[in-house]
Amino acid sequence: MPELPEVETIVRDLAKYLPHKTIKELKVLNKKTFLGSPKLATGKTIKQVSRRGKQIIIDLTNDRHLVIHLKMTGQLIWRSKKDLIIGGHPITGVGEELPNKFTRVIFKISDGSELFFNDIRKFGYIKLVSGSELEIIFARLGLEPLLNNFNDKKLKLVLASKPKSKIKSALLDQTKVVGIGNIYADESLWLAKILPSRTVASLKDSEWAALARAIVKILQSSISHRGTSFSNYRDAQGSSGNFIKKLKVYGRGGAKCLKCKNILSKSKLGGRGTVWCSHCQK
DNA sequence: CCTTATGCCTGAATGC
DNA sequence: TGCATTCAGGCATAAG
Numbered sequence A: 001m002p003e004l005p006e007v008e009t010i011v012r013d014l015a016k017y018l019p020h021k022t023i024k025e026l027k028v029l030n031k032k033t034f035l036g037s038p039k040l041a042t043g044k045t046i047k048q049v050s051r052r053g054k055q056i057i058i059d060l061t062n063d064r065h066l067v068i069h070l071k072m073t074g075q076l077i078w079r080s081k082k083d084l085i086i087g088g089h090p091i092t093g094v095g096e097e098l099p100n101k102f103t104r105v106i107f108k109i110s111d112g113s114e115l116f117f118n119d120i121r122k123f124g125y126i127k128l129v130s131g132s133e134l135e136i137i138f139a140r141l142g143l144e145p146l147l148n149n150f151n152d153k154k155l156k157l158v159l160a161s162k163p164k165s166k167i168k169s170a171l172l173d174q175t176k177v178v179g180i181g182n183i184y185a186d187e188s189l190w191l192a193k194i195l196p197s198r199t200v201a202s203l204k205d206s207e208w209a210a211l212a213r214a215i216v217k218i219l220q221s222s223i224s225h226r227g228t229s230f231s232n233y234r235d236a237q238g239s240s241g242n243f244i245k246k247l248k249v250y251g252r253g254g255a256k257c258l259k260c261k262n263i264l265s266k267s268k269l270g271g272r273g274t275v276w277c278s279h280c281q282k
Numbered sequence B: 001c002c003t004t005a006t007g008c009c010t011g012a013a014t015g016c
Numbered sequence C: 001t002g003c004a005t006t007c008a009g010g011c012a013t014a015a016g
Helices: A003-015 A081-087 A131-140 A152-158 A167-171 A182-190 A205-225
Strands: A023-028 A046-052 A055-060 A063-067 A073-079 A103-109 A114-119 A125-130 A265-269 A272-274
Touching: A003 A046, A003 A055, A003 A073, A003 A205, A063 A073, A063 A131, A125 A131, A152 A205, A167 A182, A182 A205, A182 A272
Parallel strands: none
Antiparallel strands: A023 A103, A046 A055, A055 A063, A063 A125, A073 A114, A103 A114, A265 A272
């Protein structure tokens, strides 16, 4: 499931290809995937591709913006004109050919390239919004953990409004801190040696420091490995991320802790599968 | 304020 | 083999 590192990887790639190019045609194959009128984006030029939390923002020349959320199984894969003609596409995990049966929206770009929005489960969406609507979306989102103003004091401060929440649930709250999903919540808490079930109010300052450091370290490390492909995440080229090899707890319930050999625990916390080491994490 | 359940979805994994 | 069931979970929303 695409979280901050996966979305960041896609955005960095798309930012190399898309700016200054024009959306020639927009094919919406699944109506519920595209919110708003596709006509308002057709013929418009892409100014910039960026990210806020887990959402991809594509700014258009008419002061409208495409807000793209991949949710669980969304993919945004770009194919150059050359790749489209020659074939021999990289394997996308949901079929080598694009479009495929999971393709929900196709952007035809002025240089002959195409951008495919694929989504097996149709949770994801592309929303066309105005500048003021975009501001409202941004206003609801929390701290960016990879901006330089992020630190343990800020983290403690924003989460202080939910003292009785379990720390893992609090980390998943996008109105407080953005970009952390189930994988990186578990990984960060393991690295910081904090039990997911601890309440926000129970954390000591030294633990806030460890947690903030762990979040930054894990997210940056994952970006450097082009994200985690646990199921069907793919980058903008259709390739898998490599961070799955670096995961310490996520997906490893019942296996041995890589630090102490204790058997990792697994259960549900706040409705999410949660894995932790009862020996390393306190 | 908090937690839990539900709905949106479909492929993969499991059970008989 | 095949059919039914369960699970995966981001996030909005409703309910307890």
